[in-house]
Amino acid sequence: MMNNTNINFSGNKKVSNNNQRERNRRYKRLQRDKKRKEFLQLKKPNTLTSAVPVSVQDVIEVRKIAPNGIWEVGENLYSKTYLINDLNYCTMTYQEQVSFFGEWCRILNAIDVYLFKFTIFNKNRDMVEFKNKILYQHKADEYNLQRDCYNDIITSKIVNSKKGIDQVKYLTITIQRSNYEDAAQGMSSIEANLLKEFAALGSMLVPLDSNERFRIIHDFLRMGNEEKYSFDLKKYINNGNDWKNYIVPDYIDFNENMFFTEDKCCKAMYVNPKSYPDDDLSDEFFDGLINITIPSIISVDYIPVNKTATKVALERKYMSTQDKIRKQQDKRNKRGNFTSEISYTVSKENDDVKEMLDDVNINGQKMFFVGVNVIITANSLEELDEAEDAVSLITENHGCYLDEYNLRQREALMTVLPIGNRYVSELRSMFTRMAGILMPFKAMEMQMKENPFYYGVNKETRNIIACNRKKLINGNGFVFGVTGAGKSMTGSKLEIGSVFLNTDDDIIIIDPTFEYEDVAKAFKGTFINIGPESRNYINPLHIDIKNLSPKNVRQIITQKSTIMCGICEHAMEQDFETCYRSIIDRCIKILYERLLTTPLEERTIPIMSDFYTILKDQPDKEVHDIVLALEVFITGSMNIFNHQNNVDIDNRIQVYGLRDIGEDLESVGMLITLSYIRQKIIKNASEGRFTWLYIDEFHTLMDKKYSRKYFISLYKKVRKLGGLCTGITQNVSDTVFDKDTAKLLSNSEYTMFLRMGAGDADVILDAFEGRLTEAHLKYIDNAAPGMGLIRFGNVVIPMDNRIEKDNIIYDIFNTNFQEKAALKVAQRKEGNVV
Known part of the structure; x- marks a missing residue:
């Protein structure tokens, strides 16, 4: 009885296991069929709601x-x-x-x-939106011809590119x-x-x-x-x-x-x-x-x-190819051909399916x-x-x-x-x-539509580059390029023209080589030649005496004290002790507080002689050192800053030419120029006006101890005052390896790279790690004038900003000496130049 029971039990168990395995196989087949149907269903298109639309x-x-x-x-x-x-x-x-x-x-x-x-x-x-937002709009002034010239450049690039x-x-x-x-x-x-x-x-x-x-x-x-x-x-x-x-x-x-x-x-x-x-x-x-x-x-x-559906479809395909292989081999075996390989077509199909299975199972495809x-x-x-x-x-x-x-x-x-x-x-x-090959990416573009300026075309896509630096997080920037690469023409003058023609903003240019005199002339700006032989005077102690009040006198005293300390420190050529600063600050305070108590109709703008007189009356023994150092600026050969202003400092374009200033006056001249610029930016900010500041040969400004310190302070504050600074120089390395200027560069959202000098490539990659790569360098290696890279924040674009030589804008801003000389010769022959 026990044995029979065991036998029967064992037999029932066997039948039960077979049934379970069959059910499992049936379930797996159903799942595979379901996945196959899902796989095929994916390709089925949706049906239109209305097969025959009424409207x-x-x-x-x-x-x-x-x-x-x-x-x-x-x-x-x-x-x-x-x-x-x-x-x-x-x-x-x-x-x-x-x-x-x-x-x-x-x-x-x-x-x-x-x-x-x-x-x-x-x-x-x-084109309606394009004309309203991209092209430079006419104004009730005398510069619409220049606007049309810019517009001709922009529209020609649009038409000729795409x-x-x-x-x-x-x-x-x-x-x-x-x-x-x-x-x-x-x-x-x-x-x-x-x-x-x-x-x-x-x-x-x-x-x-x-x-x-x-x-x-x-x-x-x-x-x-x-x-x-x-x-x-x-x-x-x-x-x-x-x-x-x-x-x-x-x-x-x-x-x-x-x-x-x-x-x-x-x-x-x-x-x-x-x-x-x-x-x-x-x-x-x-x-x-x-x-x-x-x-x-x-x-x-x-x-x-779905990955499971993919595997089911591929496994089914693999089984199909295996079945083809068996059928081919069986046919050949019946003919007594036991050595022939299967056909290339079936073999290739089989290999492809195995490769696809490996891609799914192993390679994550x-x-x-x-x-x-x-x-x-x-x-x-x-x-x-x-x-x-x-x-x-x-x-x-x-x-x-x-x-x-x-x-x-x-x-x-x-x-x-x-x-x-x-x-x-x-x-x-x-x-x-x-x-993945069908990806939608090609090249970055910059095409702002809110009062943008033209910066050339994208060299890869030929689309125009249009940006408003005022809309960047920080509009400050730098332009780099070797001599002849187009720094003045492409890097600043074309943008200066855009700013002047397209906005009401003010433009200030520090010009150590007189390359921007033509800009001042073209737009009736003020060109200030700062030099011993010049008759252009700027007064470092100049203020708006009508608006001097108890509320702003403290701020004015602080500003003018800083300027005079810089001038005196340079003149004394020795360690500038704290007591000197205290004496100068005291004299400045006396000068402007005395002016504040003077009736408005009797006020006169102070000059350095007024400060000098107050200084000599001070009882401190150290006063003698300061008086002796300042004498050359008051009554001596360097008294060009001891005069009232005789230049139009309210002009929208001001160019400070420093070429003739001489080595002895260079530092002082730069410092006084920067103080004027600071005043202008502050005044414009109070009126809600932007100020664009361009510093050509930027490295020369930073070589001077006094102007360096003053400018770094100005650069950090200028953004909050509606100012946009642009440093223009030759070598990236000079800027990057200086810890002060490196900070200025890292806090600038705008950079233009024209043709670079040898050794600057690696410096660029280090300075702009994550934003510029080795692939970008090909656009600045031996680049033609007016071509290179332009960066707006994280957007980096290969730039072609060349313009045709028959355009009036080219004639205005051209800095090529040979071309300008040839033009003058031609004009003389035609009797247009005396």
């Missing part, structure tokens, strides 16, 4: 909108769009690109959503959620990660609200009439009108292989999935495609595939279904054919080809626009390393 409004496949930019675009599908700020991929070295590509692929793998797409919109530049095309890039993500509240919460989490990841790459994502998303659709469907966009979401919410009325054109006519809007002929195409090369794509393929100079919109749709779609636009059918040929040529050069969407132009349009859904199924499975 133009029905064409747009958006169900509901929220002000924050989240749209319901399908059954449980919600999307949001982000503006992408570009980064300098094309300026990287090969090794830097490899490293960047690895990080980019990691980010692609981490985007876990239903669908995401990159949209590149090559749009017609809004034919008026303005490229904008977007990322749209779509997630599956059961309601808006869940979608908003999920989108917030995804957005936070995306913003962080793109910032780490060196790019930036800007979330768009619904107004901004509507503008994209409007500008494409109503290309040529972009300025007519007038949608306001708040008004729409209040009046209940259909928002689509403000977005769509009057009609859209879909034909078999193209469609028409109010003014445009359009064609939607796709890169045929079967035409992609078996090996990796070149990054030049997508770069060439998205940078066509044709009004167009291009999208790359990514559908992430992820699978995506990817579709590349293109819609081109033109003004006529002839132009459309030409545009299609141009785009096709680009793809064919890389082994791919374009196909038309026959009878699916509307589906393609709704897919390509950054709405967030997909209605076409022309997709190619790609692993991360191939999908």
Whole structure:
């Protein structure tokens, strides 16, 4: 009985185990089938809500909108769009690109959503906005000819570079959620990660609200009439009108292989999935495609595939290839051929599948279904054919080809626009390393739209560089370049012209070589020649006596005491003891407090002789040393600063020429000049006016002990007073290796690098670590005059700021001695110069 029981028990157990294993196998098959269905379902396009739209409004496949930019675009599908700020991929070295590509692929793998797409919109530049915000506007003065010359430069660069095309890039993500509240919460989490990841790459994502998303659709469907966009979401919410009325054109006519809007002929195409090369794509393929100079919109749709579903599909594919191998071998064995290898095609297919499995299991690759779609636009059918040929040529050069969407132009349009859904199924499975090649990055741009100045064009993209330094965190800056590289012309004069013509700001220039006398002449500024033989006088003790009051007298005493201490310290050429400072401060206090008590009508502006008289009356024994040192500045040969002002210090442009000042007066002259500049900046700040300060041959100012100390103090304070300082010098090393100037450089958001001297390359990389790389150096190595790099904060751009020699602006600012000499000779021959 016991044995039978045991036998029966053992037999039942065996049957039970077999049943369990069968159930497990059946369950695994069901799971594999489920994953396979999920895998295949991913490629299935969504269905249009209205197969035959009754009105133009029905064409747009958006169900509901929220002000924050989240749209319901399908059954449980919600999307949001982000503006992408570009980064300098094309300026990287090969090794830097490899490293960047690895990080980019990691980010692609981490985007876990239903669908995401990159949209590149090559749009017609809004010329109305362009003229209002980029071009220099006419004013009621005598300088509109010069403004037109600047505008000629800007517009010619626009037309000659990308034919008026303005490229904008977007990322749209779509997630599956059961309601808006869940979608908003999920989108917030995804957005936070995306913003962080793109910032780490060196790019930036800007979330768009619904107004901004509507503008994209409007500008494409109503290309040529972009300025007519007038949608306001708040008004729409209040009046209940259909928002689509403000977005769509009057009609859209879909034909078999193209469609028409109010003014445009359009064609939607796709890169045929079967035409992609078996090996990796070149990054030049997508770069060439998205940078066509044709009004167009291009999208790359990514559908992430679950890793488990990927493995199931690949394992199924592997089993299929193994089955092909067995069948081929069986056929050959039956024929008695036991040595022949399987066919190359099947062998290659088998190796490819194994490699893909290794990529998933070992190399961390992820699978995506990817579709590349293109819609081109033109003004006529002839132009459309030409545009299609141009785009096709680009793809064919890389082994791919374009196909038309026959009878699916509307589906393609709704897919390509950054709405967030997909209605076409022309997709190619790609692993991360191939999908990553279709990246939206090329080069950084700087195109501010709020009163910007022109700084040339991006050498890589040929787009104009437009920036307003007043909008940077810190507008101070430096210009570096060897003699002849264009420091004066490109680094300062062109910007000075922009400031003068485009703003009401004041401009002050410290000019050690008289290179800016032409600027003062061109714009009727004040050129102050500070030198023993000059009859231009500036008074270091000058104040506005009408505004002297008990409230500001203390501040004036402090300022003037600092100046006189600097002059006396230089004159005495010995250790400047504390007692000397006390005596000078006392005399200055007596001078201005006495002036304060004098009736206004009897006041006269003090000069150094007045200070000198008070100084001699002091009882201190140390006074004799100071009096003796100052004598040469009061009654001696260096008394050029002991006069009342006779120059226009209220002119918008002031140029302080220091070439003839002489070595004995150089330090004092620089110190007095800086004190005047400081007063001017403070006065302008009180009136809400900006002041631009340019210091040419910056190193000469910093070589002098007294002017160095005064300027460093000024530089640190000037930003808060509406001042923007620009130091112009030859060698980066001189600035970096000096601890004081190195701090000034590190606190400046603007830098221009023209052709550099030998040995400066490594210094640049160390000084701007993380912002400049070895790849950037090629743009300043042996660069032609007017070309180099320009930096605005973290944005670094290869710059070409050359202008045509037949432009009036070139004649005004040209500093080439040979060219100017030749011009004078020609003018004499024509009788224009005496």
